[in-house]
Amino acid sequence: MNSLNVGLIGTGYIGKSHALGFRNARALFPHVPDLKLACVCDLDSALAESLRADFDFYRATTDWRDIISDKSIDLVSIATPNALHREMAVAAIDAGKHVYCEKPMGVSLDEAHMMAQKAEQSSVSTLLAYNYLRSPAFAHVQKLVRSGKIGRLYFFRGVCEEEYMADPAAPFSWRCSRNMAGTGALGDLGAHLLCLMISIMGSPKELVAELSTVIPSRRTGGSAETSHEVENDDVAHAMLKFDDGATASFTTSRVSWGRKNKLAFDIYGEKGSIHFDQERMNEILLFEKDAEEENNGYRTILTGAFHPPYGRFIPSAGHQIGFNDLKTIEIAMFAESIAEQKPLFPTFGDGIIIEKCIAAMVASAARRSWEPI
Amino acid sequence: MNSLNVGLIGTGYIGKSHALGFRNARALFPHVPDLKLACVCDLDSALAESLRADFDFYRATTDWRDIISDKSIDLVSIATPNALHREMAVAAIDAGKHVYCEKPMGVSLDEAHMMAQKAEQSSVSTLLAYNYLRSPAFAHVQKLVRSGKIGRLYFFRGVCEEEYMADPAAPFSWRCSRNMAGTGALGDLGAHLLCLMISIMGSPKELVAELSTVIPSRRTGGSAETSHEVENDDVAHAMLKFDDGATASFTTSRVSWGRKNKLAFDIYGEKGSIHFDQERMNEILLFEKDAEEENNGYRTILTGAFHPPYGRFIPSAGHQIGFNDLKTIEIAMFAESIAEQKPLFPTFGDGIIIEKCIAAMVASAARRSWEPI
């Protein structure tokens, strides 16, 4: 397989980031199939045409079913609001196309199961867009843990916090609607933290959670003094247990003033610990118990060529890669996995565990109980 | 009241820190009663005599009841293992002496209630030694919150972590025994975090917790290959709810490699947020939502004369005070509260709320349920 024709649905900022990744993946990762920008779709024809022109897509459309029915298209990229994921993904799989879909999977666990089932019954490749998995820093954290550098794991403590809804004056948006978004901070931000946590700790076996909506209603925009109830979580806390006795603490919030992309965690083990913070995505802090106690301390490791695939972008450590580079890595890895017919974590099937955790958190908060996963 | 005669029980590191505080309080806080080092006690006569000589105590003893029966002594300072607090404190109150007692109150909620009841029935002053409350930085955090600087509070997220038991090879100690210490990390470290949290957020109304002992047994020292079951928590996570809808996430651990005194928290509110970390005890991070969005960001405030009582120690900001200075502040404040007959938070009565939270955490972990406070 030398090339894949790509159809992209959605032209918001994450859609643009997809387009950039498709554009650059093969230049930086020459061993992967070429990705041809075949068609871009947006309900708004001006937006569709604009992204088409900027990124040299072959054509634009306002009807996503156009992409599904276009036999030349091999891969569909879904960068739309959560409520649309399921229908589009299922249609794409039915049409025999590979699917790259933004997280979370849908607005409910049922939707996620439908998507996973459909994917399993087909021969196409699927990937959920958990781009923070792809950072050279996080890949190194995984390597450190798997190689036993910090020994048996004691516990994980993580947060994913942003400030985009911290202002009580921020208007109601689709993200506040249960129908449109499903959960709030949980699905939008917490899903990223869950994905990283599970990649390190394995699947949790049970959890207890607490959800709160700290701003119960928000203005609906415009000049009128109307407001709408916020239907999902602004903040969620959870505690989790794993099979081997390790535990985790989890917080996600969209109302954390000052936090722009605080996807940060600590992992503690028998022989050391690791700290990571996406707001300083090119740094890893590693503490190792070692003999020289007077010089013990966290090392601030700046990512570089020793942390693949950083070197694909620039050979010099400390020069830094950025957010869009993570998308490029993700897309290159997906293209490679399609070519090699080897699934890449997290497929739609893999993603179920994340969705189950989210659903269990919602249930736990409602029932005030520990919930099995 | 111009002076108070002090009897100190315990000569370990915290006892020494008490001695230093008693020695310096009035020099730095000239308005408080003079504190005379009357008697120091340790079961080990050499240790007692050594601290006596170093700090010019009037006399030393190996029998703590000597201090209780010494009519000249006005104030008893208790710096012994947790299991001894109750008996000593009760005896001192019965003898009409003011009591300054290390946290936690005892090894059970029952013990704490006995102490509080006894204190309430008497006219003496009592204070629990939660010295981190006294830092100029924390005092400023309280002032910021109370003045409404960050508005209505959304949530609190805090940790208190050290590494002193992180090594599986660290031997069994009295801190691992339920009889001697009560809880593990919870009482030793978590109590500090609870105290700070309650000072900011008020009393929680309910909580759910999870306790784990990640190193189930430890060697009992010596050359023999004997070991003892660890009887209390290495790690505790909890989630808490407050009356006004605010929530909290809480983690404490004595097995966190790399953490020396990680008593750190974030507070998020309607108009801003605050971060504090005792490992950088002379710094406060403050984020304020303000008009100039392009220059938004956390301010790193270095404590100085604007943050009383820092100026008592040195007028220049950024020159820093240390741990022992916190004890000096605490002791000066207690001496002042005795002189003015105004209770200082947390008295034995106030301390009950902290002990209730700890007991509720233990119960919650056992019952796997939310527990009211």
Next chain:
Amino acid sequence: MNSLNVGLIGTGYIGKSHALGFRNARALFPHVPDLKLACVCDLDSALAESLRADFDFYRATTDWRDIISDKSIDLVSIATPNALHREMAVAAIDAGKHVYCEKPMGVSLDEAHMMAQKAEQSSVSTLLAYNYLRSPAFAHVQKLVRSGKIGRLYFFRGVCEEEYMADPAAPFSWRCSRNMAGTGALGDLGAHLLCLMISIMGSPKELVAELSTVIPSRRTGGSAETSHEVENDDVAHAMLKFDDGATASFTTSRVSWGRKNKLAFDIYGEKGSIHFDQERMNEILLFEKDAEEENNGYRTILTGAFHPPYGRFIPSAGHQIGFNDLKTIEIAMFAESIAEQKPLFPTFGDGIIIEKCIAAMVASAARRSWEPI
């Protein structure tokens, strides 16, 4: 002008970064001319062909004069060792092509003057590749200074340090040769710091410098035990004066263990100060004298949409851009400047001031004297 055909000379890491920038500039900055990858050149035909294939250049060549003589090419990009800059740039200008050239200009001030003179006599656009100028963070620093946010400037203190030659076992390379590289750390790293400093402070009027070669000879590689004298500076310090009485301190080094890209500076003024460090290129530290002294402190500003052109890459603050994005910005700005026929700082003419400073530093160190610029 709708498009420009680009010829790139050099396929090393910086050449690849150029290629990526040319590839992406117009997708992210749709108002600039389209940049067509016409031809790539490397002496090594395999390298040339490889970059051609990866980035879809129209053709590859091993003879850079091929690019000069290709009438379809509008813009020549020079990413070769310093000793080749002059000849290539002059030939390109003579052929009527716009020139984008890596810094420093050449291996001597004479070479720089030749290049500037040639550029001035022509009507083509020229730009020196000082990409750190282009970061949204640095652009914001410039805006803060120019808007008077920190008032009249007192002094500037800056460093540009890396570790690539810190190991005495690192072999001799072209960068250690006076003929091939001119100066050492000065031209390779210090030039970047000079460019940023001059952008903020204006042109210095005089300076005094000190150069040292801390590893006087290095092995010449291979298994043989041969070595070669290092002919230029490992470390350079300088002090500079400006017309308005402000001063600067300057250090550059290629032997600073632990420093990967430590291009960092402090600017102090009447009303505040600014700190920036390229190793955390998405952060700016700003201190403002203001009324509320108890909350004074450096603000850590995370770059975002308020700091153009960050928003071209991603709208969310704290998500971060990377090194290659700086090249994309630079190339887009150059393309725009060509289209609008407005010079972009630093043209070859502008670059002379940087080269003069470097030459004055070399002279000052030799003569042990202050040198005028």
Next chain:
Amino acid sequence: MNSLNVGLIGTGYIGKSHALGFRNARALFPHVPDLKLACVCDLDSALAESLRADFDFYRATTDWRDIISDKSIDLVSIATPNALHREMAVAAIDAGKHVYCEKPMGVSLDEAHMMAQKAEQSSVSTLLAYNYLRSPAFAHVQKLVRSGKIGRLYFFRGVCEEEYMADPAAPFSWRCSRNMAGTGALGDLGAHLLCLMISIMGSPKELVAELSTVIPSRRTGGSAETSHEVENDDVAHAMLKFDDGATASFTTSRVSWGRKNKLAFDIYGEKGSIHFDQERMNEILLFEKDAEEENNGYRTILTGAFHPPYGRFIPSAGHQIGFNDLKTIEIAMFAESIAEQKPLFPTFGDGIIIEKCIAAMVASAARRSWEPI
């Protein structure tokens, strides 16, 4: 020798810090002579009496010659403005008393020489109060360097900056007067940096410097609109050379907004580097070149019991000591050196090298030349 009677001249903040150190030295360092607070002096009798009462000095006086003539006093502590150091120190030595004197030595190199000569001709012990030398963190830096941990030294880069005169509205004070203070930032702040630098690098052999007064005149206080010329440096930069080819860059400033106690340096060597910043006085950053390149990075070492004499104050790392603790260490070390009749660096004789550097900086700036030391 079991005890020393102390006379303290000066009750400003540094005098108070002396008093606290004298009060606590022996409690924390039981092997040193007891230090008895015999007499405190201030021109202002209320201030003298106040410090006497607070710290239990035996008596107070307004005439410093009272202390000199008091035969019972063994040690004189000088904490007065610079212009008074020489006369007081010489008189004390003449009276056979040990002298502990604040830095800098006086207002000129001549004064320093007089003091050193007088000390050399006597049998008393002298010590200059460079308290930052005494921090456990700095002691560890010295140990690391001396043990060869970072190998042969390449260069040193240091700053000592505060903001106390940054505001153009800050009034003229004795520190701005050449007669009263000698130099400005140089003697007040730069002397500290010189002392640390020399302790690490040895004596410099030559230097070149640049001094600037960025606020040429300041109001003289009161309501009247009068002002006075500032007679010494607000900012000083220097470059230094050492015998072994190593170099240093040096900046000191009293006009650096945001800097409270920025006494910070980097030391680079063949095998690693060290960063230290007094604003985080309980932390040391160490970079070591080592085999595991993927985990290379600066370690943040939190001081603890492994860094003597930290353990005298508290055994637990990360709990932190403060500024006044440095004075206590210094005084304990001086008391020990008196008892053991072993000189402690920097004696008055040792201090000459610092004063020579300052004088050479002033001369270099005036002559615009390199000056030998």
